[in-house]
Amino acid sequence: MRLWSLKRYLLLVVGILLLMMQSVSPVMAKEVGKSMATFIPVHGASTISVKGEISLTFRSKVKLANGEALTSKKAEMIAALIDARTGKKLETTFSWSPTKRKLTLKPVQPLPYQTDFAVKLLPGTVKDAEGKLNGAEEARFTTEPREPEFLIASTPSNLAQNVAASSSITLTFNKTIQLPSGKPITKSTWAKAIKITDKDQKKVNFEPFWDAKSMRVTLDPEGNLQAGMHYMVVLAEKTLMDRQGSKNGQFSFTFTTAAQQDLIPPAVTFWPANGSKNVSLNTNITLQFGENVVAVNGTELTNAEVIGLAIWKDEHGGLVSYSATWNKQSRTITLRAKGKLAPYTAYTVLFPGGLIKDEAGNMNRSTQITFSTSGK
Incomplete structure (x- = not known):
């Protein structure tokens, strides 16, 4: 008798359990977590612009878990942007597009560079047309490093x-x-x-x-x-x-x-001028240079240096003996004949090339004049 009572009791318990499972099974089906969205940036993305898009798009139409329509104002109930380092939720504004089924998250403050973040869809906050609730979903990403300073x-x-x-x-x-x-x-x-x-x-x-x-x-x-x-x-x-x-x-x-390169040889001006006539028998010959000059070996010119540089001849080819002086300030060589010149005589003064040079190293060119004296 006791055994029969025990069997009846067990059958009763099993029956009650079956009834409970039948009554709750529809609810349990609705609470099964389901992946419903795709994320931008995608999970694992790196070097994401700090001003880049952050969004999630649902694959089908959704409502809030309580059956109300999802709006931009209510979106903070279903999603969050998290600083992955600290776990802190960032202050964010939301924009919901029902036609695109897209929720866009915009941080109130600019995201820091080279930092890990997570976009989270909170579990059990939305349901699809079949009444199935979403599961927990997230996408982690890293922002780009800061650009170097302008160089x-x-x-x-x-x-x-x-x-x-x-x-x-x-x-x-x-x-x-x-x-x-x-x-x-x-x-x-x-x-x-x-x-x-x-x-x-x-x-x-x-x-x-x-x-x-x-x-x-x-x-x-x-x-x-x-x-x-x-x-x-x-x-x-x-x-x-x-x-x-x-x-x-x-x-x-x-x-x-760079300064302009000087390639011009130093110019020399004679007095008397070439072709002069009726020149005094006591005249001196001057050679004036248009720029500073030195001896071809680089040493400064002196009175002793300039003696013999010029060749002074009469019309018969005879050499005229002369003394010479150098004036650095006026850049002038002065030739003085030893004694008077012959009257009515043609003379030639030659200053050969390659005897002096300017500061750029240009050597002089050969220059010659002729003149004739007067009767006295």
């Missing part, structure tokens, strides 16, 4: 000396740049952004050539630069921007072109 290399370098007057000017940037408007750089950009002036503030016109691949602009001045001139190149501030929105500061450099 610009110039050719010529700052304070460069003896730059060839025919040189072009280049500026090379250390990162990708664009206009502050976000538009790409064009040839006309540089005409507005860069100014070249000489020491007298005279503007130098130039033609720019931009190579976006190497991030280099070449400035070709109109004609050659002036020799021995000091120049300044200025790139105005806030005329360029990197892809993270940082703008350049003012950049400037100066350089000096």
